[in-house]
Amino acid sequence: MIVKRLQAGVYAANCYIIHTEDGHGVVVDPAGDVDDIMEYIEENELEVAAIVLTHGHGDHIGGVMELRKKLNVPVMVHSYDEDMVGDSSLNLSTAMPMGDVNFNPDRLLEDGDLIEIGSKELKVLHTPGHTKGGICLLLDGILITGDTLFQGSIGRTDLYGGDFDTLMNSIMEKLMVLSDETVVYPGHGGQSTIGAEKRNNPFIGRWRG
Ligand SMILES: [Zn+2]
């Protein structure tokens, strides 16, 4: 699998395009800069199966409406964040430079769901705590963590749907059980591994939940 990172907007949210060598892919969190996303898709002649959202926050969904129009593929979000993507106050985009973002998703995801990418399958891990419907995506040792887990940190829990204990339980029970070599691609900042986060992430070291 190939993981391409594109950073978007003033919040520097990471958009990832995950694709097979033979050109099947998905776009995760098209935060904005749709032209850059389209350029990569066209250059690599990708057949995009879906737009998948790690959660419903405005800094990760700014490009969804425009990109869906261009690609004509389903937008997928966990069922618990459906209310957020449909409401620009809840997803905070009203207060962001890109302005109001709200749309209806095409498929609501649940824990354990599989999203087809050519002959591969991307697995949905429900990891609530940053938002109610936050998810991570796992495939072949690649883990997209959204705003659940960052290199050396975790997502904030003071916004709508956030809860610290819930987030820590998600991280410990769903992510820290993966192999140490699993590469972590977060929603902001650079990549890491599960092993490095076990050793170095102060939130994980301190948690005795
Ligand atoms: Zn967020």
Ligand SMILES: [Zn+2]
């Ligand atoms: Zn974010």
